[in-house]
Amino acid sequence: MTGTIQCDVAIAGGGLAGGLIALALAARRPELAVVIVEEGDAIGGNHIWSFFDTDVEPGHRWLVDPLVAHGWQGYTVLFPRRRRQLPQSYASVHSERLDAAVRAALPAGRVLTGCHLLGVGPTALVLENGTRIEAGGVIDARGAADLGLLDLGWQKFVGQIVRLDAPHGLERPVVMDATVEQIDGYRFVYLLPGSADTLLIEDTYYSDGPALDRAAIAARIADYAAGRGWRIAEVLREESGVLPVALGGDFEAYWRSGGNRVAKAGVRAGLFHPTTGYSLPDAIRTAMLVADLPDLTAPALHDALHDHAAAAWKGRGFYRLLDKMLFRAARPVERIKVFERFYGLDAGLISRFYAAKSTVFDRIRILAGKPPVPVGRAIAAIRENAK
Numbered sequence: 001m002t003g004t005i006q007c008d009v010a011i012a013g014g015g016l017a018g019g020l021i022a023l024a025l026a027a028r029r030p031e032l033a034v035v036i037v038e039e040g041d042a043i044g045g046n047h048i049w050s051f052f053d054t055d056v057e058p059g060h061r062w063l064v065d066p067l068v069a070h071g072w073q074g075y076t077v078l079f080p081r082r083r084r085q086l087p088q089s090y091a092s093v094h095s096e097r098l099d100a101a102v103r104a105a106l107p108a109g110r111v112l113t114g115c116h117l118l119g120v121g122p123t124a125l126v127l128e129n130g131t132r133i134e135a136g137g138v139i140d141a142r143g144a145a146d147l148g149l150l151d152l153g154w155q156k157f158v159g160q161i162v163r164l165d166a167p168h169g170l171e172r173p174v175v176m177d178a179t180v181e182q183i184d185g186y187r188f189v190y191l192l193p194g195s196a197d198t199l200l201i202e203d204t205y206y207s208d209g210p211a212l213d214r215a216a217i218a219a220r221i222a223d224y225a226a227g228r229g230w231r232i233a234e235v236l237r238e239e240s241g242v243l244p245v246a247l248g249g250d251f252e253a254y255w256r257s258g259g260n261r262v263a264k265a266g267v268r269a270g271l272f273h274p275t276t277g278y279s280l281p282d283a284i285r286t287a288m289l290v291a292d293l294p295d296l297t298a299p300a301l302h303d304a305l306h307d308h309a310a311a312a313w314k315g316r317g318f319y320r321l322l323d324k325m326l327f328r329a330a331r332p333v334e335r336i337k338v339f340e341r342f343y344g345l346d347a348g349l350i351s352r353f354y355a356a357k358s359t360v361f362d363r364i365r366i367l368a369g370k371p372p373v374p375v376g377r378a379i380a381a382i383r384e385n386a387k
């Protein structure tokens with residue numbers, strides 16, 4: 001396939017953010033010609049994205065609900081001195097559903113998978129095979145831009161979906177099991193039950209560096225399963241992630257690093273939760289924003305998405321301050337104390353934290369009392385954040 005394709009909106013990168021924008025535009029603006037270009041074989045790759053019910057505004061649920069493969073009432077956290085069940089519902093989106101939904105929503109010729117993009121500009125995409133796509137407006141959703149421009153810690157993990165030789169007995173996700181040995185920063189295991197004998201076991205680290213020793217972590221997953229009395233019959237799938245935890249950085253420089261004057265979405269736009277690195281709630285919000293924009297030509301699209309992302313970044317300074325406390329004030333072995341204390345707080349506060357919607361009172365409550373890290377270093381982190 002070569003030549004030129006004309007369309008109203010072209011989406012570069014068919015991952016989470018790009019796929020959701022395509023779906024929202026197809027539903028809300030069916031008169032528009034939308035093209036999405038993804039270098040992988042499927043929209044969304046091979047991913048599971050999870051979120052809390054309270055992360056998504058009720059008016060936006062229609063976009064994500066058809067993509068949800070599993071849902072649970074409540075979740076558990078486990079710490080050496082705290083075991084707690086929280087009431088918030090939790091759900092997982094599977095990329096297979098995103099892929100099927102996008103292919104059902106757009107005409108076949110407008111979902112281009114297996115196509116590597118060489119060039120992305122405000123109004124045109126150039127594919128490796130020479131095809132040119134000309135659009136009223138382009139949205140670049142190809143994942144992270146230059147993360148080196150941000151001050152970051154890392155949340156990194158290896159996860160295995162395993163089949164056990166007997167039922168695991170878990171009824172709901174364990175979002176953090178921090179009763180494990182603390183290694184390389186704050187370590188916890190995340191458990192997501194599937195069918196009676198399958199589950200995702202993810203060994204996670206809040207670390208200063210992004211390096212991931214997959215073999216060592218896979219061995220720890222095996223040890224963890226054995227410690228719970230689970231015998232792994234088969235590893236069905238393995239995934240890994242190295243997600244940014246934002247402590248600070250120059251948003252405008254980051255935005256420009258993803259392409260000058262090009263509208264952006266997803267992690268490329270800096271739209272992720274500063275503490276968890278998760279981006280699904282932002283991706284839904286952004287898709288809805290794009291679908292409601294009266295003008296989808298390049299300059300209007302750029303300004304609307306830039307202003308949206310800049311406002312989100314500015315409004316999340318509190319989370320970057322907490323991240324600084326976590327990475328700069330707490331020594332790596334002390335980070336567990338920060339989370340253990342946090343999970344003793346009110347359930348509503350915790351859910352607003354994950355939705356990046358903490359109230360002023362929540363912020364005071366989180367910072368109030370004796371910090372679980374040395375006071376001098378906590379004050380230094382606050383001062384640095386105020387600069």
Ligand SMILES: Cc1cc2nc3c(=O)[nH]c(=O)nc-3n(C[C@H](O)[C@H](O)[C@H](O)COP(=O)(O)OP(=O)(O)OC[C@H]3O[C@@H](n4cnc5c(N)ncnc54)[C@H](O)[C@@H]3O)c2cc1C
Pocket residue numbers: 012013014015016017018037038039040044045048049050051115116117118141142143144239240241242243265266267268277278279280281
């Ligand atoms: C293993 C893992 C698990 C995660 N779990 C969660 C979770 O549970 N909940 C949550 O909210 N967040 C989660 N995240 C974090 C974050 O939400 C995801 O990384 C999310 O996929 C980011 O969305 P995005 O659209 O910005 O980028 P991506 O989903 O990575 O999409 C970018 C797309 O662009 C394509 N692309 C890149 N370059 C080109 C090119 N030159 N030409 C064509 N296509 C290109 C890529 O192939 C990719 O499909 C997870 C991340 C990982 C890695």
